[in-house]
Amino acid sequence: MSDTATAPAPARGRILALDALRGLAVLLMIEQHLGVWLWEGPAPGKTTGDYPLLLAFNALGGGAAPLFVTLAGIGTSLLVIKRGRGVDATLLRRGFALIAFGLLLNLITPSWFTWRSWFVLHLMGAGMLAAPLLRRLGDRALLCAALAVLLATPAMQIALEVPASLDNPRMAGILREFPDGRRIFTDYALLRVALVEGQFPIFGWSSFFIVGLWAGRRIHEGRWGRVAGVGASAALLGASAAGLGLALHFDPQSYGWWATRIPVPFFPASPALLCLLMAAVLLAVAGVGSWAQRRGALGPHSWMVALGRASLSLLLLHVYLFRELTRPIGWWRGLDASEALAVIVAFTALAFVAAKLWQRVDF
DSSP, X not given: OOHHHHSOOOOTTOOHHHHHHHHHHHHHHHHHHHHHHHBOOOOTTOOGGGOHHHHHHHHHHTTHHHHHHHHHHHHHHHHHHHHOTTHXXXXXXXXXXXXXXXXXXXXXXXXXXXXXXXXXXHXXXXXXXXXXXHTTSOHHHHHHHHHHHHHHHHHHHHHTTOOSSOXXXXXXXXXXXXXXXXXXXXXXXXXXXXXXXXXXXXXHHHHHHXXXXXXXXXXXXXXXXXXXXXXXXXXXXXXXXXXXXXXXXXXXXXXXXXXXXXXXXXXXXXXXXXXXXXXXXXXXXXHHHHHHHHHTOOOTTOHHHHHHHTHHHHHHHHHIIIIITTTTTTOTTOBOHHHHHHHHHHHHHHHHHHHHHHHTTTO
């Protein structure tokens, strides 16, 4: 019996292209994390450039979190349009729930996080908590608010003396670790991590959620081209800022340096880099959305749609399995390239199958 015949009908009003994009974000996230966490690194005499597939996974995986956060903003906007009056209580409940899931992730992943850590779930939760206020802004005001967040980011990084490169302990609020397990945390660690020093802090990264709120309104109107237009503007802004930084050679630690640099990896991110990532996300959303709408290419029982509907569970599951449980069995950065790729392919296939089975009972 086919999936169409046995699976329940999807929730009315869902935009399947957005679910499929969540599925893409899940795919990118899993493949990047597993590649970094399982692979033992280049063999003697080789560099990472000799492993193009794993290198591509790592590079493409950088788009997962920006896509997740933007889609959270879009989904919030569509929820506001659908529910209308009385939606604020729902937004607050969902915001607190996401932050609670973020705290759960902190607690089950002690090798990566402390309870002070601020990851993508925390950021989306904070965006939903702010949504009762943000949703009352007009279209132009929302875009100005996103730009204001970006412009304020270098000033906050300078004021709080954020290091030019953040490692995992510092993003968990740890200033220094000792061999006996003792830790010294930064002053006001929770606040610093949430504002500027976490993986995805409020200053800088919340601009994706805010732009998502604006994009949700355009998507509801079927105006995918407007979303692409803002994406193109973000690309121009980011490229111009990066080019300005290369041309003028700003003094390190100046506002211009913090605003225009392109750090790899992007911790802490700059407005120039964030604009380029935002452009990629908005163009992908507009491209996939308009294509799916024109061609009717995505059905409610699509594999990628199913994967997107299971995104929260897969995020929590894969982090715990491959960040924590691989250590006692020797898989943590203990596999060669072919073994790591085999595990990535196998887990990805398992995730697709599990999501499809879960879809049969409407998640």
